[in-house]
Amino acid sequence: MSRVPEVRWAQRQDKVFITVLLPDAKNAKVNLEPEGVFNFSASAGAENHEFELKLDLFDKVNVEESKINIGVRSIFCILEKAETGWWKKLLRGDGKTPHYIKVDWDKWVDEDEDNGTGGDLDLGGMDFSGMGGMGGMGGMGGMGGMGGMGGMGGMGGLGGLGGLEGLEGLGGLGGMGGLEGLGGMGGLGGMGGMGGDAMGDFDDSDDEEAANPGQQDTGKAASEANPQEEGAHKTMEEETHMEVEESPSDNSIKRFGLKNCIQTNFGDDYVFQIVPKEDWSLMGVSLSTNAVKLYSPVTGQYCGECTGHSATINQISFSGPSTPHVLHSCSSDGTISAWDTRSFQQVSSLSAGSQEIFSFSFGGSNDNLLAAGCGSQILFWDWRNKKQVACLEESHVDDVTQVHFVPDHQNKLVSASVDGLICTFDTGGDINDDDNLESVINVGTSIGKVGFFGETYQKLWCLTHIETLSIWDWKDGQNEANFENARQLASDNWTLDQVDYFVDCLYNEEGESLWVIGGTGAGTMGYFPVNYKGTATIGSPEAVLGGGHTAVVRSILPMSSMGGRPTQSQGIFGWTGGEDGRLCCWLSDESSEINRSWISSAMVIKSPKTRKKNRHHPY
Known part of the structure; x- marks a missing residue:
């Protein structure tokens, strides 16, 4: 039985953007009919699972003017509408939108904001004419230097921008001088960067190889310039500094600093979910590679990974009764698996x-x-x-x-x-x-x-x-x-970019406070208080996390779950993961005035160096 890939879409007055998320697709075929029928088929994964998709689009399209690009992580299409106008939804009919179709907030603009510009993201020009029979396009890799396109894993010479492995320059963050004391946190090993060189450069590639020689070559803070070639050069980067811009804001806003950033694998893996073990000795991280990686939430130390699912992992949890060391996961492959996090082996499965x-x-x-x-x-x-x-x-x-x-x-x-x-x-x-x-x-x-x-x-x-x-x-x-207008209410209460999506809600038992966590397409997050008693309102953010992510954030693990409030816990505020494949660790800056919100005005300046490394194939 074939499977259905995840689809994201956005539109302009004259175009529809469709992205089919299917890493390492083989024999990808796309057929577009003038009546608005979109057909896709491909195989993917180690077992070459078949994926098929048929979309009956809201209206007719111009096949000759439509374009496609097949990349390492996704298939991106620009469909030209036959008639200019705003579609009410992607699919025709009165039925519910399928769960696998989601709005692409990175490309979305509201109808009243569509000025007709920026609609054609230059792909180098391929049209749909005869496309249905062009089978072997899955190996086209990322189309070289076509940067900025969702899921186009090649990215030319920008391969290393995903990983922020060291962050040794964070000692120079404005107003964060009091963080040097974290150098004494036992086991921080290679996490380096707080207050100079106190903890050394964070290159967890060497740490993982030494600690887990039998594990796959994963968890490294780097990506490759050419992900298609065996033995390709891997770009390693040194962090030199991070600039911080402060802006006056409400006195209740708390500021948080980026402690560390881990790239979870080669390429552009998505981080789907982060969950803690009950005693907080481990955290599980589910990835778009259908694997679960395990880290220490206190030190960031990579511990190992659990692999075995053949399709998207939809949930993970350390929730089994009487088995605190067992992590459970469920997947679109139709199974619930139990993993022993001491041996990283599957111990049971239900179908x-x-x-x-x-x-x-x-x-x-x-x-x-x-x-x-x-x-x-x-x-x-x-x-x-x-x-x-x-x-x-x-x-x-x-x-x-x-x-x-x-x-x-x-x-x-x-x-x-x-x-x-x-x-x-x-x-x-x-x-x-x-x-x-x-x-x-x-x-x-x-x-x-x-x-x-x-x-x-x-x-x-x-x-x-x-x-x-x-x-x-x-x-x-x-x-x-x-x-119903939650995004607009949140957006109106800060001066940063439009809130595009919500990640989660968090509750503080002591203060009986509820927050909704909103994020931007660029990865900045805000903790917005929700007043549901009396007049329903969403207030100004009480915490802002910015400068760590470059794409949509999928999951937040607050270390404050131990205390129930967005503040420091063992020196760490929490962890976040997103579609840039990064795990970001956040600290609260208690050493200076906290009545300002802050965002990073410039990410880290890169100084690339390369070394030879065998290509890790995650599928």
Whole structure:
């Protein structure tokens, strides 16, 4: 059975941008019909899995004027509209947008901002005429120097810009002089850079090779100039300085400094999710290479990786009962795998057949249940004997993106779906659709992520795929706040770029405060306070993280989860990961005035040097 790749899209009055995200695609074929039918097929991965995609576009297109570029990480298309005008959505019909289609915020502009310029991102010109039969285009590698295109892994001579391995110059950050004391943090080894040379240059490539000679050559802060050739030169970079620009802002804004930046692999791997082990001795990082890497959240030390999934990893968690050293992962390959993080080996696996698994959760009255969102169904296993015990198949009509057993209410399971519904089930006794469905909340649009908060975890926040935010009481189904224009509200409350997306929500139990984390396409993040009592508002950011990422941020792991508030914890504020393949570690600057927000006005000046290194093939 073929699989479906992730698709991103944006538009102008006269064009539609479509990016098919499929790293190392082989035999890629694209066929575009004037009536607006877009067909794609390719194979990818070590096992050459087949991928197919058919899009019935909103309106007709001009095939002759449309262009395509096939790169290492993606296939990028510029489709010329047959008639100028703004499309209401990408696909025709009244159905819900499929979960694998997402807005490309890096290329998106609103209709009233479209001035007709910048629509044609120069690809060097290839048209679609006869394209359907051109099979061998998967090896075209990145098209040389066509920089700036999403997923075009070649990037000519810019190969090393992804990794910020050393950051030894961070001792010179304005107002961050008090960070030198972090040199005494045990085990920091090669993380270097705080207050001069106290911790040495951070080149974790050597550290990983020494510590894990049997592991693949991964976790290095570098990328290659030519990812297609075996033995290509790898660009290593030295960080010389980072300039910081300070701007007056609200007194409540807290400033954070970039401590370190790790490039997670060669090329442009995406970081999907970062999760901590319960005792904070490890953090797991899921990547677009279908692997999970493990690091120390305190030192940044690379520990190893778990590989075995053959498709996108949709969730990871150290959540198994009585097994704190086991990391679980679910994937679009239809499996939930358990990994022993001491040996990095798979110790068990459950299969949902051909269905993609988007989310999972452990719970039940005896902590014996494992629930998973599999397509439009919710499957239940007894994880102790690995037997499936129930299947809910009537409550949702589209992909179930989230399943969560409610904290302190372990019999209660909440599910959320692309169909816009949030369902609550009682999982005590025999589980079925007729007897166990307790309530249904209709959000009205495709749901991306939900979470619980409040003293008794009775409140629920909901982020949708169109970047709206709503607050609910899941027990009685009451809507307490609805932010349909959440991005605009957040954008109006800072002076930086437009907030393009939301990453997550965080809650502080002590202060009963809820934040929504918003980000820009360039990777700057803000912690925006959410007032859901009385007049619903989104306030000015209470923390800003800037200068670490260069693309969309996918995941935030606050070390303050131990204390529940955006502040320092063991000297570290937290970690972030994104579509630039970077893991960024952040520190709070307590040594000087903190009544200013800050962003990096210039990233690090590079001084490249090269050395010979065998090419690591991540697939």
